[in-house]
Amino acid sequence: MKTIFEKSVAGREGCWPCDGLAAEAYIPKELLREEEIGLPSAGELDVVRHFTKLSQRNFGVDGNFYPLGSCTMKYNPKFTEVVAAMPGFTRLHPVLPQLKGAGHLCQGALEVMYETERLLCEITGMHSYTLHPMAGAHGELTGVMLMAAYHKDKGNEKTKIIVPDSAHGTNPASAAIAGYEVISIESRDGIIDPEALREVLDDKVAGMMMTCPNTLGLFEKNLPEIVRMLREVDALLYYDGANLNAVMGKMRVGDVGFDIVHLNLHKTFATPHGGGGPGSGPVGVSERVAPYLPISRVQKLEDGQFFLDYDYPKSIGYVAPFYGNFGVYLKAYAYILRLGGTGLTRATENAVLAANYMRKRLEKHFEIPYNRTCMHEFVAGAVHQAEKGVRALDIAKALLDKGHHAPTIYFPLIVKECIMVEPTETENKATLDHFVDDLIAIAELTEADPEAVQKAPVTLPVTRLDETLAARGMVLTEDMGS
Amino acid sequence: MPYVPHTPDEVREMLATIGVGSIEDLFAEITEEMRPQSFDVPEGLSEMEVLSKLEGMAAKNATDRSSFLGAGFYDHYIPAAVDALTMRGEFYTAYTPYQPEASQGTLQAIFEYQTAVTRLLDMDCSNASVYDGGTALYEALMMAVRQTKRRKVVVSEALNPIYRVMLDSYTSNLHLEFVTVPHKKGKTDIEGIKAAIDDKTAALIVQNPNFFGSINDFTELFTAAREKKALSIMSCYPVLQTLLKTPGQMGADIAVAEGQSLGLPLSFGGPYLGIMTCTKKMVRQMPGRIVGRTEDTEGRTGYVLTLQAREQHIRRQKATSNICSNQSLCALRALVHICSLGEMGLKRAARLSIERAHLCAEKLTAIDGVEMLTNGPFGNEFAVALPKNAYEVITKLTERGYVPGFPLGRYYEGLENGLLVACTEKTSEEQIGILAEMMKGALR
Numbered sequence: 001m002k003t004i005f006e007k008s009v010a011g012r013e014g015c016w017p018c019d020g021l022a023a024e025a026y027i028p029k030e031l032l033r034e035e036e037i038g039l040p041s042a043g044e045l046d047v048v049r050h051f052t053k054l055s056q057r058n059f060g061v062d063g064n065f066y067p068l069g070s071c072t073m074k075y076n077p078k079f080t081e082v083v084a085a086m087p088g089f090t091r092l093h094p095v096l097p098q099l100k101g102a103g104h105l106c107q108g109a110l111e112v113m114y115e116t117e118r119l120l121c122e123i124t125g126m127h128s129y130t131l132h133p134m135a136g137a138h139g140e141l142t143g144v145m146l147m148a149a150y151h152k153d154k155g156n157e158k159t160k161i162i163v164p165d166s167a168h169g170t171n172p173a174s175a176a177i178a179g180y181e182v183i184s185i186e187s188r189d190g191i192i193d194p195e196a197l198r199e200v201l202d203d204k205v206a207g208m209m210m211t212c213p214n215t216l217g218l219f220e221k222n223l224p225e226i227v228r229m230l231r232e233v234d235a236l237l238y239y240d241g242a243n244l245n246a247v248m249g250k251m252r253v254g255d256v257g258f259d260i261v262h263l264n265l266h267k268t269f270a271t272p273h274g275g276g277g278p279g280s281g282p283v284g285v286s287e288r289v290a291p292y293l294p295i296s297r298v299q300k301l302e303d304g305q306f307f308l309d310y311d312y313p314k315s316i317g318y319v320a321p322f323y324g325n326f327g328v329y330l331k332a333y334a335y336i337l338r339l340g341g342t343g344l345t346r347a348t349e350n351a352v353l354a355a356n357y358m359r360k361r362l363e364k365h366f367e368i369p370y371n372r373t374c375m376h377e378f379v380a381g382a383v384h385q386a387e388k389g390v391r392a393l394d395i396a397k398a399l400l401d402k403g404h405h406a407p408t409i410y411f412p413l414i415v416k417e418c419i420m421v422e423p424t425e426t427e428n429k430a431t432l433d434h435f436v437d438d439l440i441a442i443a444e445l446t447e448a449d450p451e452a453v454q455k456a457p458v459t460l461p462v463t464r465l466d467e468t469l470a471a472r473g474m475v476l477t478e479d480m481g482s
Numbered sequence: 483m484p485y486v487p488h489t490p491d492e493v494r495e496m497l498a499t500i501g502v503g504s505i506e507d508l509f510a511e512i513t514e515e516m517r518p519q520s521f522d523v524p525e526g527l528s529e530m531e532v533l534s535k536l537e538g539m540a541a542k543n544a545t546d547r548s549s550f551l552g553a554g555f556y557d558h559y560i561p562a563a564v565d566a567l568t569m570r571g572e573f574y575t576a577y578t579p580y581q582p583e584a585s586q587g588t589l590q591a592i593f594e595y596q597t598a599v600t601r602l603l604d605m606d607c608s609n610a611s612v613y614d615g616g617t618a619l620y621e622a623l624m625m626a627v628r629q630t631k632r633r634k635v636v637v638s639e640a641l642n643p644i645y646r647v648m649l650d651s652y653t654s655n656l657h658l659e660f661v662t663v664p665h666k667k668g669k670t671d672i673e674g675i676k677a678a679i680d681d682k683t684a685a686l687i688v689q690n691p692n693f694f695g696s697i698n699d700f701t702e703l704f705t706a707a708r709e710k711k712a713l714s715i716m717s718c719y720p721v722l723q724t725l726l727k728t729p730g731q732m733g734a735d736i737a738v739a740e741g742q743s744l745g746l747p748l749s750f751g752g753p754y755l756g757i758m759t760c761t762k763k764m765v766r767q768m769p770g771r772i773v774g775r776t777e778d779t780e781g782r783t784g785y786v787l788t789l790q791a792r793e794q795h796i797r798r799q800k801a802t803s804n805i806c807s808n809q810s811l812c813a814l815r816a817l818v819h820i821c822s823l824g825e826m827g828l829k830r831a832a833r834l835s836i837e838r839a840h841l842c843a844e845k846l847t848a849i850d851g852v853e854m855l856t857n858g859p860f861g862n863e864f865a866v867a868l869p870k871n872a873y874e875v876i877t878k879l880t881e882r883g884y885v886p887g888f889p890l891g892r893y894y895e896g897l898e899n900g901l902l903v904a905c906t907e908k909t910s911e912e913q914i915g916i917l918a919e920m921m922k923g924a925l926r
Contacts, residue, residue, distance in 0.1 A: 027725070030699060038601045086536065099876050101877045134614065274574055323750065327750075470786045471788050475776075
């Protein structure tokens with residue numbers, strides 16, 4: 001499909017008729033740009049049609065089952081968009097509360113922040129939250145910075161962070177960016193092995209980052225022992241909240257001994273992913289880590305008024321220009337109000353039910369390396385199929401032809417030909433069955449005609465794309481390449 | 483239960499397939515000692531009740547004031563097409579485009595976004611965006627540190643102070659040496675920055691227009707930096723960049739911007755858009771997602787995520803950045819905004835904003851005791867010195883429905899009387915007239 005630049009017609013006007021005097025009237029010529037920029041000249045209908053057609057070349061949760069493991073692609077309720085579009089929120093300038101005495105002009109927004117933090121505290125059993133981190137990985141970075149601040153303040157000399165081999169790639173990357181050496185430990189039977197942990201644990205360890213359930217969808221049942229071991233060396237335990245959808249109402253990370261947790265509101269709390277962002281990655285902490293949280297922090301006075309407090313001398317400072325992605329956590333707040341405690345617990349229960357149901361229905365057709373009760377997701381391995389030359393990638397593409405988005409593949413890295421399925425609680429049984437039937441049909445086709453699977457997809461706007469050519473040619477804009 | 487579709491019969495069937503008696507059996511591994519000590523989340527509300535509650539909260543925000551606030555974040559007009567198109571579920575409810583064949587919409591849009599912002603900033607390459615303008619600056623700085631293997635950074639004090647404090651926090655564990663070169667009455671001290679660059683310097687960071695609204699040409703400065711093999715990083719303002727000399731023309735190695743002014747509402751601080759562009763030479767240091775053009779097996783044009791060997795899911799702790807998300811939907815909004823206004827429309831919005839700001843400056847400085855704090859060329863924002871503490875004046879006027887600007891004393895010692903005033907094409911001549919009258923009254 002042609003780009004909007006190729007559709008541009010010189011002289012065709014967009015939708016902005018007002019004009020000012022030429023810039024030269026105010027700014028010396030040598031400070032101005034001379035040549036045309038090369039931005040599109042298109043009519044409004046040209047633009048509307050272009051982007052409507054582009055959208056039709058995309059899968060999304062609204063149109064397709066999207067069981068992308070680790071990403072929690074649940075349905076995003078429409079009413080939260082109405083909330084985020086309320087002019088009382090969208091028109092609010094972020095520096096407004098920084099003007100003396102102007103806090104009373106944004107009490108509603110501050111209340112949203114305060115209440116959201118309070119609800120997240122109750123859901124996860126943490127002492128305090130910051131809403132500032134703008135995505136999950138940003139929350140991780142903030143969390144590791146908090147860890148560093150805690151140890152520095154206590155005079156601890158810590159240099160290492162432990163990350164299990166099943167962890168998300170963002171975990172080791174965040175730890176490294178905060179200046180720590182990353183120590184990886186191997187899982188045993190799909191979960192953390194306390195013995196392996198003991199071998200690497202010493203008083204140089206600042207903390208450990210873990211996901212529970214982990215990326216294999218398995219619950220870390222040795223958690224209480226792990227917590228005790230880390231406490232002995234004054235190391236902090238970090239919870240990657242990507243998989244929180246598996247435990248709401250069943251376990252609170254604060255109660256079991258985690259000191260720092262980041263949540264992905266765009267996963268568990270149903271804010272839309274938007275094709276890769278914006279997200280929101282609030283960070284919760286235990287009482288001993290609370291003094292280091294980023295500033296500002298929202299507080300409530302006895303008279304019920306809210307204000308932003310900057311007076312935290314031990315704070316790590318600013319991780320965002322203002323208060324995080326307000327427009328995103330506003331939607332999560334509305335979602336939590338809608339579901340309530342019972343609704344959140346039901347979400348978790350049904351997410352786990354759906355994953356186990358699919359796992360069970362697939363076990364005769366695919367290798368399930370850890371075939372026991374899973375939480376909200378499970379991993380299968382296309383090892384039998386790979387013997388026929390059909391890899392996880394081929395199966396993923398064949399699923400696209402059937403109208404399903406593919407599961408996550410080749411992650412976690414420790415499972416061969418990994419296919420990681422996370423159905424979420426919002427998909428009905430017919431959809432789950434349809435997907436499983438299609439997956440089984442692909443497995444059968446693999447036996448009969450592996451080449452047919454290798455050719456997929458054939459029903460989409462493009463067939464398989466040449467990634468090597470993309471990397472070698474490096475055409476990243478209309479102006480690069482030929 | 484909202485958004486859970488299973489009927490009791492279906493639940494029974496599913497449990498039977500799994501071979502357990504109840505849903506609770508699936509949670510058996512969470513032993514008693516790990517169960518919640520409380521879970522006191524209020525009961526759910528209906529959609530209607532939630533909307534009504536939030537309407538009430540929204541009403542407690544005074545968004546009816548006439549505002550001259552900017553400070554790097556501007557209230558520009560957003561064409562209706564931006565909401566209408568970007569709210570399409572196919573864009574809105576998709577994930578990062580890991581399956582390119584089913585994500586050509588998102589991928590082509592990012593490619594077009596990359597084209598639009600590189601043309602606007604006149605640079606070679608762009609990534610698919612990062613969280614915000616401040617994060618973009620931090621990531622640009624880290625690109626320079628990796629590329630030069632040096633650890634000293636020269637920063638202009640006229641760089642947005644909100645970004646300067648972010649840089650401080652982000653780099654607190656990284657042992658970098660920051661040299662901040664003071665502003666001169668709100669102007670970027672080019673000679674001072676030049677003098678501070680030596681052969682240990684990884685990068686210099688400047689902003690155009692700077693925080694005080696002052697416009698510069700940094701060509702000479704960037705040339706001087708190149709002689710010391712230091713890299714030049716420039717932060718800019720996308721709307722004005724339609725008219726101003728570009729980072730590319732000046733010879734910047736990395737140019738970044740807060741993209742909020744391109745079709746994103748102020749929304750109390752986010753979600754915003756971190757625009758990141760660089761020269762071709764620097765592209766392998768770039769963090770985050772990048773989209774490239776390629777072909778399918780039939781020779782048709784298509785788009786994929788590319789140069790992924792830089793990224794955390796491949797490189798883990800050796801990645802260029804831990805960033806996973808971009809601000810895809812915000813980038814899409816910026817693209818649709820740019821396309822809806824077109825080149826001409828964007829320039830017109832910029833020109834009108836500049837015209838209104840100059841009218842406003844003229845009216846305010848006509849008041850006894852009010853002077854320009856920063857002299858020389860400016861765009862749609864300028865700094866004035868009042869004869870009184872700016873905080874007091876702001877408080878007084880805000881109570882009467884006009885927020886006259888941002889108090890420079892919040893970040894700059896000695897500028898307690900300084901007021902930073904911004905206009906956009908939405909600011910009317912009438913509002914400017916009333917502001918001047920009210921200011922006169924407040925200063926009397």
